[in-house]
Amino acid sequence: MSELRWRGTATGEFPLIASVQEHGMLNDALESDVARINLLVGDINSLAGMVARIHDAGKTAHVHLELVGGISRDGAAVQFLAEHVGVDGVITTKSAAVAAARKLGIASVQRFFAVDTHAVENAMRQVHASRPTEVEVMPGLMPRVIRDLRASIQQPLIVGGLIRNPDEIDAVLDCGADYVSTGNPALWRRRRSRIHTRVA
Numbered sequence: 001m002s003e004l005r006w007r008g009t010a011t012g013e014f015p016l017i018a019s020v021q022e023h024g025m026l027n028d029a030l031e032s033d034v035a036r037i038n039l040l041v042g043d044i045n046s047l048a049g050m051v052a053r054i055h056d057a058g059k060t061a062h063v064h065l066e067l068v069g070g071i072s073r074d075g076a077a078v079q080f081l082a083e084h085v086g087v088d089g090v091i092t093t094k095s096a097a098v099a100a101a102r103k104l105g106i107a108s109v110q111r112f113f114a115v116d117t118h119a120v121e122n123a124m125r126q127v128h129a130s131r132p133t134e135v136e137v138m139p140g141l142m143p144r145v146i147r148d149l150r151a152s153i154q155q156p157l158i159v160g161g162l163i164r165n166p167d168e169i170d171a172v173l174d175c176g177a178d179y180v181s182t183g184n185p186a187l188w189r190r191r192r193s194r195i196h197t198r199v200a
Contacts, residue, residue, distance in 0.1 A: 015173060017181040018188050019160065025185060026050060030057040032188035038091060038181060039063045044070030048085045060088040062109060065097055075100030082106045095130035107133040109158065114138070114145050127153055134158055136181060141168060143175045150176030 018029035019038045023046075029037045030053060037054050039047070039061060047068060054061040063081055071077040073092065078100040081087045089107030090097060101108035110132035112123035127135055133156075137149060140159035150157055159172045160181030169180050169187065182188075 015179050019181045019183040021183045028185040033190045034188050036060045040067045042068045062089040063087045064091040095126050098130040098132045109134045111136040146175035
């Protein structure tokens, strides 16, 4: 299959993030075209090895605090992940963890679920107060919500959840998302995607 054009961010960066939800998915992510791997699996005993493999592949590793085992969801956990595991960033729904990551100098992704208007408004207050590096909204197929968020925040916007094909990726990027987080390995390679280059 020939190389297909792809849509990137304004800097031309590949806009997909591999969300590894099972241990068996890590090899696919390591061999993919993504620059970043989100670990939504693992525990205190396996994370350091997984992060080392990700770094050896020339990719960055973000760990979801609420989905890995054996660590708490507080500032001490963020410090442990930064200093002893070597993560590049954390993903969390907790504003305190975002603040801890900022203090330690690592990236933070504040994730929230847009279940209703109140949830979105509350999330916006948290984002403005905690100042994460990036914001992730789920589920990802919400054009109006994505456009509203893009207009309201300065941070890069990640969308994820329920996105299954390149057309849906195109749709959310057209609405203003900067990145798409997906657990579908078939979308982690540029040549398998019909995503074309965004005109800045």
